[in-house]
Amino acid sequence: MKQRLIYPYSDELLKYEFRKDHPLKPDRLRFTYELSKEIGLLDEVEVIDPVLATRDELELFHTSEFIDAVLSSNETMTPSYRYGLGTMDNPLFPDIYDAAARYVGATLVAAKRFIEGATHAFCISGGLHHAQRSEASGFCIFNDIVAAIMMIQNARPCRVLYFDFDAHHGDGVQNAFYKSNTVLTISIHQDGRTLFPGTGQVYEMGAGEGTGFSVNVPLSPGSGSIELIRAFDEIAVPLFKSFKPDLLVTQLGVDGHFLDPLAHLTYTSYGYETVLRGIKDLAEKYCKMGWLALGGGGYHPVNVARLWTLFLAIMLNQDVPEKLPDSFIEYLKSRGYSNFPVEFRDVNEVVQGYLPHEDIELHLDRIIRRIQEEIFPYHGL
Numbered sequence: 001m002k003q004r005l006i007y008p009y010s011d012e013l014l015k016y017e018f019r020k021d022h023p024l025k026p027d028r029l030r031f032t033y034e035l036s037k038e039i040g041l042l043d044e045v046e047v048i049d050p051v052l053a054t055r056d057e058l059e060l061f062h063t064s065e066f067i068d069a070v071l072s073s074n075e076t077m078t079p080s081y082r083y084g085l086g087t088m089d090n091p092l093f094p095d096i097y098d099a100a101a102r103y104v105g106a107t108l109v110a111a112k113r114f115i116e117g118a119t120h121a122f123c124i125s126g127g128l129h130h131a132q133r134s135e136a137s138g139f140c141i142f143n144d145i146v147a148a149i150m151m152i153q154n155a156r157p158c159r160v161l162y163f164d165f166d167a168h169h170g171d172g173v174q175n176a177f178y179k180s181n182t183v184l185t186i187s188i189h190q191d192g193r194t195l196f197p198g199t200g201q202v203y204e205m206g207a208g209e210g211t212g213f214s215v216n217v218p219l220s221p222g223s224g225s226i227e228l229i230r231a232f233d234e235i236a237v238p239l240f241k242s243f244k245p246d247l248l249v250t251q252l253g254v255d256g257h258f259l260d261p262l263a264h265l266t267y268t269s270y271g272y273e274t275v276l277r278g279i280k281d282l283a284e285k286y287c288k289m290g291w292l293a294l295g296g297g298g299y300h301p302v303n304v305a306r307l308w309t310l311f312l313a314i315m316l317n318q319d320v321p322e323k324l325p326d327s328f329i330e331y332l333k334s335r336g337y338s339n340f341p342v343e344f345r346d347v348n349e350v351v352q353g354y355l356p357h358e359d360i361e362l363h364l365d366r367i368i369r370r371i372q373e374e375i376f377p378y379h380g381l
């Protein structure tokens with residue numbers, strides 16, 4: 001019998017809210033869940049209630065001092081800047097410890113099912129790729145991705161390909177596995193010279209045994225679907241085929257979309273869909289342990305909902321209707337939203353960027369050539 005896709009979700013996840021005016025709004029998750037449910041996709045998945053990650057589970061990656069600092073900030077509501085707590089990006093909020101531990105717990109319920117043999121999951125609250133071993137960063141308190149990969153590798157030694165197309169560099173995950181040759185990290189993101197967290201250049205290619213196993217494709221601001229697809233086809237695909245991972249883990253942040261308010265990329269649903277279908281084909285061909293998909297960035301809640309619902313449909317071999325259901329549109333209006341696309345897919349496949357297109361292409365040509373020259377040889381390419 002075909003296994004059901006695991007979908008960790010409950011309304012408790014909506015408590016991860018820094019402030020009402022903070023861009024990481026719980027509506028991103030609420031709307032995704034509601035829309036996916038509305039068009040019937042959740043009938044085909046197994047929705048699981050996330051539980052809080054235990055202290056031991058958090059310590060798979062994080063230092064005990066850092067976990068104590070989150071606990072103590074939670075109790076006293078006092079910032080602890082050296083641990084990234086109470087900053088502009090990560091302001092303290094009531095029960096921040098439980099909220100952050102539940103986010104990790106959500107991804108770990110999926111990870112545990114993978115250890116037992118599940119092969120597909122989409123955890124929309126997951127993907128907190130900036131959290132470092134001993135520091136909260138970029139809206140991320142604890143790093144669910146690293147904890148999940150470590151938990152699975154401890155139980156079932158395997159080769160993991162981590163693929164991240166969030167607009168921001170997946171720095172926390174890269175750093176965690178920088179010296180590992182069993183986790184290949186590939187991040188396609190807006191150039192760090194123009195966007196948080198500032199890292200993710202080609203020369204960050206791993207160290208020791210892990211040299212050649214951290215791969216970064218920094219794109220110029222304004223890069224769109226064409227560049228995303230090129231970076232995927234010319235860098236990720238050949239590395240995927242040579243590395244032959246047992247397990248695929250993806251961070252599917254959609255803040256590179258042209259409607260997103262935080263980054264400066266211009267991806268469209270066409271680019272995302274093309275890459276998602278490519279990922280799916282590769283996972284089916286190579287990854288005997290399957291595909292653990294996680295959310296990530298994306299700060300236009302309605303846009304996040306339609307894209308992640310589209311992604312879920314692709315994972316389930318289903319399609320989405322042309323338009324968002326009227327009932328869902330009414331629901332959004334009742335929640336105060338007025339300006340949003342009503343189609344599932346963007347009408348235009350390509351959106352004009354910020355720089356002349358030839359400059360964007362020339363920059364990408366150079367980046368691809370450098371990766372091919374400096375990193376591909378470590379993989380026999």
Ligand SMILES: [Zn+2]
Nearest residue numbers: 166168255297
């Ligand atoms: Zn992001």
